[in-house]
Amino acid sequence: MALSPVLSLAQRALLANEAALEVVGNNISNVNTPGYSRQVPEFESNAPAIDASGQFLGTGVRIARVSQVVDPLLLRRLLGATSDKAAQGALSDRLGEVAGALNDLQQPSLASAVSGFFDAADALARNPSGVAERLALLGRAGTVVSELNRRSAAIADQQRGIDDRIGNALDEGNAALKDIARLNIAIVDGELNGQRANDLRDERQRALQKLAAVLPLHTVEDDSGSVAVYAANGLTLVSQGSVVNTLATRTGTAGLDGGPLTDLGFKDAAGNFLVVAGGYPSGEAAGLVSARDTFLPAHSTALDTFANAFRDQVNTVQQAGVDLDGNSTALVPMFGGSGAGGITLLLDSNVDPNAPRKIAAALTTQPGDNQNVLALADLRTASVAALGNVSFGTYIAAEQGKVGEDASRADDAAKASAALADQLENQRQSISGVNLNEELTNLIKYQRAFQAASQVIRIADSLLQTLVNVVQ
């Protein structure tokens, strides 16, 4: 038996186990790296050789490849779940903000402002010529106007903020597209020799996750390791190492603040804007668009309806009477403007010191006439046709219910989609995540194998030394 092959065999075993220790070390190092997939060395026996006696003898071990432990189907499902989670999360966050801005359970609230207005009308009805009561009524009217203006501005601001966020989200998506294209090139290059570029694949998967958070996508990996990325409507986004179409916006219709909002679409290499239906059915962009274009305008419209109805009802009563000086108020409305954002208080005591005297508390010039202000106080519980034949208070309460229901439902949906995404991520972690106990066990296993291989070298060396001594 020749001793040289034994040394070679032991040397290969040392190298293989040393490499395995490196893989384990890398796994341990990345135990907390998000999206990292654990790697395992795949040992293979070397091809046997025929020795001098004609026997097939093994020639040791080698590491054929270092593979990743991943479930491709799971990763694909995770991309879809990420899109849904991002969509529902974005919608829930925004509707939560709307519910905060339109909260009637805390002060200041529209409900308390309107109630305060009618309280002041009742107080004026008890003392129709009282200037203090008149000032109080105008003060309360101003509070109603301020609250309507504030709510309208808050909704418009939120819509603008969402529109800005859509642009940012698309920027993040485009950055991810570039990363995916770049990584495609790197992976193809890295895998030319048959090895797998595991860490690059992890990085690409993270980029895909980022993109999926913006819009849903389909991916197809070819034999070279390159991933083609398609939008939900089939539009190609990335092919090989190129970004074919980017996520883009263009100027769209006017928003609640009068400024233009952005339309979502794609842009081809020539810079043409592509409007493709179904491009953003899910993902953060879809959640944001849903909040921006559906929920916020609905709440804004409801607020405008209320403001106009309140203005008209109060003005109708105000313009039917006479003021404190006995003059007709037919041409003296209390409120002007239109919609929650545009409604104004025309009888403003800060501007016109005589404004309180212009409140039409009476229908006649008789001293102590409170008939008209009683009619004003009656509006508290009156059915208003423009509000669907309900009172102001009932309308506000119903809207509060809608605001809460929308936010609550979105929150439930967000929790459900987050739970699904978390469950899938949990499964991914279960398969691909690093377990330190497992790695430490492997560490010992490869360490012992390394020590044993060293022992083989030591014995072979001892045998060689013995032979050398015999020759001497």
Added chain:
Amino acid sequence: MSVTRVSNSQTFSLLTDRAGQLEVQIRELQDQVSSGIRFSHPEDDPAGAVQVVRIRGSLDALAQYKSSSSFGTDVLGAQDKALGEADNLLTRAEEIATQQAQGLITPEQRVAAAEEVHGILQGLTALGNTEFAGRRLFSGLALDTPTAPFTDPDAPGYNPATAYTGSTQQFFVKTGGATTERVRVSTRGDTVFTNALVGVKALEDTLRTNGDVAGTLPGLKTAHATISDERASVGARQTQLVDRGTQVAGLTTRQQANLADVQDTDVVAVISQLVQAQTALQTTLQAGGRLVQLSVATVLGI
């Protein structure tokens, strides 16, 4: 898909997520205990939010109905008092008329009686001009009216039949949500006092002219009856307002109870939940500590 192995990341995520959830729950429960309110955001209980807004609006309205009832009761109380005094004055005028119509009366006694009757006339006029918190009680409850509704009997050309120049407007207070739920709290001075003033003035004039005093008695009785009828009306409306005030107080109590049912924290239940959550958090953290110790490295002393 069953979980066959657990990564370290999973272990720590589970611990941090669970601990985080419990901390959020503890904070929410602490908020409920400290504020005494179960929810303060509509998304936490949309149906409850609708009820809270409705009930609060209803309580605001009830507070106004209570204020109006209370105001009306005070006004009618003041009217009742004034009418009571007017009733006494008319009784005295009738006594004088009866005395003067019977037996021999000296001219001095007639003059003295005429002076007393004039005083009654002035008293009735003053009652008709009574102010309540700056408002004319028998003239539409108008505030700060410089001109008295009844002319001074000593004014030249005084005519009791036309002495009233005040408001003829009736004043109502709102005691409920419907447009019909109103109670009149004004009493027109002309309808109440004119007969009395005419009757007393006639008596005074008769005494001064040594006329037929007995002939003035029917007028005085009619005036007396008018005052009595109006007092009865005032009393009835006052009772109506007191009843309404009691009814409103009852409704307020019920609505407050409803609001408490919907919105208030069940302190005992919340504190129990709080203790449970705190215990769960403590247990989670302890379990986390144990899990961290469960390592091959620890066992092998690496």
